[in-house]
Amino acid sequence: MVRGAICGILPAAVALAVARADPDAGIRSPSHTKTSFAKTEQAFFEKSPSSMPASRVIVCWAGPDGRPASPTPAEKLVLDDRTWRRRLSPEAYRVTRGRETERPFCGGGLDQKEAGLYHCVGCDLPLFASDAKFNSGTGWPSFFRPFAEENLVERTDESHGMLRVEILCVRCDAHLGHVFDDGPPPTGRRYCLNSVALVFRLKK
Numbered sequence: 297m298v299r300g301a302i303c304g305i306l307p308a309a310v311a312l313a314v315a316r317a318d319p320d321a322g323i324r325s326p327s328h329t330k331t332s333f334a335k336t337e338q339a340f341f342e343k344s345p346s347s348m349p350a351s352r353v354i355v356c357w358a359g360p361d362g363r364p365a366s367p368t369p370a371e372k373l374v375l376d377d378r379t380w381r382r383r384l385s386p387e388a389y390r391v392t393r394g395r396e397t398e399r400p401f402c403g404g405g406l407d408q409k410e411a412g413l414y415h416c417v418g419c420d421l422p423l424f425a426s427d428a429k430f431n432s433g434t435g436w437p438s439f440f441r442p443f444a445e446e447n448l449v450e451r452t453d454e455s456h457g458m459l460r461v462e463i464l465c466v467r468c469d470a471h472l473g474h475v476f477d478d479g480p481p482p483t484g485r486r487y488c489l490n491s492v493a494l495v496f497r498l499k500k
């Protein structure tokens with residue numbers, strides 16, 4: 297109820313700020329995207345040596361200290377559409393399986409300031425840590441680095457007449473958001489996430 301109320305009465309000034317800060321504004325040049333995509337493809341094949349079945353990927357789970365454990369093979373989570381609809385909330389299904397974007401300033405992850413990890417809503421893989429979160433002013437949870445490079449796939453996204461780099465969960469192919477090169481140091485990257493794609497777990 298609160299979420300709907302907040303979204304429904306977005307002030308004009310905020311709406312303008314949102315429009316200016318919208319991830320769509322971070323359109324990459326084709327050459328840049330090609331480079332990123334090439335790196336992504338290379339990384340993907342490095343993750344998937346020929347000896348490994350296509351249904352397996354390399355991931356990093358969290359160790360006892362909350363930091364990435366050693367990379368390890370994991371089964372991909374492949375479910376049919378009906379099962380995804382049953383497992384996910386309608387909004388999580390719309391975003392992660394339908395590659396949609398939630399409205400800014402509407403997700404619970406934005407104001408989460410406690411220490412912990414953000415897991416994939418589809419398969420529970422840890423994707424981001426609170427120590428890499430920053431306030432981008434865009435209205436979407438933003439991070440300057442992933443929990444582990446292994447856990448994300450980057451893919452060229454030409455939808456909606458734009459050229460962007462989409463980020464997906466390597467284990468279940470959930471659409472998570474997009475990544476841009478206008479983030480803060482030390483990486484200069486801005487991983488722009490949909491809150492509904494993430495499940496936050498407090499640090500133990």
Ligand SMILES: [Zn+2]
Nearest residue numbers: 416419465468
């Ligand atoms: Zn996942």
